[in-house]
Amino acid sequence: MVPGLNKLRVAIGSSAAIGLRALAKLPYGPQLIRAAASRPGIERWLRALLCVYQPFPDIDTATKYIRRFIPAGHEHSDVVSQLKQFADVTRESDYPVLFYLSGYAPGLSTVFDLGGGIGNLFYPYDRELRLPATLRWMVHDLPDKEEIVLQFAKSRNEQRVGFSRRMEDASGVDLFIVSGALHYFEDELAVILGRLAELPRLVVVNRTPFSQADPIVTTQVGDGYVHACKLHSLAGTIAGMEAIGYRFVAKWPVHERASRVPLRPDLNDTYWGLFFVLDADRRQLEASR
Ligand SMILES: C[S@@+](CC[C@H](N)C(=O)[O-])C[C@H]1O[C@@H](n2cnc3c(N)ncnc32)[C@H](O)[C@@H]1O
CATH class of the missing domain: 3.40.50.150 (Vaccinia Virus protein VP39)
Structure with a gap:
């Protein structure tokens, strides 16, 4: 993927994460997020939106995915x-x-x-x-x-x-x-x-x-x-x-x-x-x- 597009996806992911974290502080916010995430179609869409901020099945899978978007890790x-x-x-x-x-x-x-x-x-x-x-x-x-x-x-x-x-x-x-x-x-x-x-x-x-x-x-x-x-x-x-x-x-x-x-x-x-x-x-x- 082109670097500019990668940066845009990370920026969108960051905004989505900020939005979800703010929503989680509101009354019934956590329940709303859990209810949305329990519907497979919505969950897939939220994961794609969250990009590097989404949960992963294991560390290897996560590392392979995130390095496509942000190359640096512990060595930064x-x-x-x-x-x-x-x-x-x-x-x-x-x-x-x-x-x-x-x-x-x-x-x-x-x-x-x-x-x-x-x-x-x-x-x-x-x-x-x-x-x-x-x-x-x-x-x-x-x-x-x-x-x-x-x-x-x-x-x-x-x-x-x-x-x-x-x-x-x-x-x-x-x-x-x-x-x-x-x-x-x-x-x-x-x-x-x-x-x-x-x-x-x-x-x-x-x-x-x-x-x-x-x-x-x-x-x-x-x-x-x-x-x-x-x-x-x-x-x-x-x-x-x-x-x-x-x-x-x-x-x-x-x-x-x-x-x-x-x-x-x-x-x-x-x-x-x-x-x-x-x-x-x-x-x-x-x-x-
Ligand atoms: C936040 S630093 C902690 C440094 C120190 N222990 C402290 O408390 O300040 C995390 C360290 O874990 C190291 N680390 C991450 N994955 C590792 C791995 N698979 N094997 C060994 N070290 C690893 C990183 O390189 C980094 O130096």
């Missing part, structure tokens, strides 16, 4: 420079993590930071928690981030931060953290962790949009970039973690961000954070394997 320079700025701030939603981690911090020796961006989380956490000098903080992200992570750590004279290309490196780490990134993965958290030879001891999820019902794949559209993302079920994620041996310790709302799926106003919600600890019994079992 604005996204990367914002992550660099985040290294110097402790965001409101970091404080629950700091609270729950503080007792464990002195004993941490390995951290796996899934979707860790440029390694930006390490810096505020280290400022607040004084992480051990021998700590190994492995950032796992898309390949384009490797050089940026390493250069950024070098610019901060930081030896503890490295880049991991392999999810397997998360096996048996003291802390597995996935902040602002779980929704970019098709699989549930328990499935991702369940593939590891040894489960991590502590698991933190932060700044994550979830679904209060069934999972749904949607998009995050920024200025010049778009990401496909999956709102996993919040209850299902917690139940999945408990099923593989974790104790659910806490959840907190992240009011800095909100998810608004235009065709599913019933799923409007804040983002969330979660904290899990591997059960002692389970840990013993893992160690004896």
